[in-house]
């Protein structure tokens with residue numbers, strides 16, 4: 001079972017569905033370099049948040065920012081795989097559009113995360129180090 005199995009029929013039970021979902025996440029982590037970079041950034045944000053003792057409200061925003069980027073990366077990978085499956089190594093205008101738009105979605109999500117990170121961490125860090133304007 002997993003990415004290398006040849007199953008094409010519907011999953012028989014919850015555990016089979018779960019196994020395939022987990023192997024999808026493994027595939028994402030092992031093949032997508034940008035996804036790994038985003039995970040590293042998310043881990044840094046979480047560690048910083050623990051150190052700065054963020055409030056529940058601040059954690060909600062940080063969690064949202066992380067998940068928006070993860071979901072955008074998932075969609076980008078799905079689009080890339082489907083486009084490659086359909087057009088293969090051939091150039092196609094619509095394939096370019098689909099991949100570029102999906103990559104643009106990741107960029108927008110990452111920008112959102114940076115804005116959230118700045119709004120939350122900059123004031124907290126300034127307070128921690130007694131920096132005033």
Ligand SMILES: Nc1ncnc2c1ncn2[C@@H]1O[C@H](COP(=O)(O)OP(=O)(O)OP(=O)(O)O)[C@@H](O)[C@H]1O
Pocket residue numbers: 034076080087088089090091092093095096099100103
């Ligand atoms: N079949 C194709 N037809 C036309 N343009 C394509 C095709 N495949 C890729 N491209 C162009 O090359 C770019 C890179 O495609 P690729 O499949 O390598 O994505 P990627 O670099 O893996 O994306 P990411 O940076 O998100 O990992 C696309 O954004 C698109 O502009």
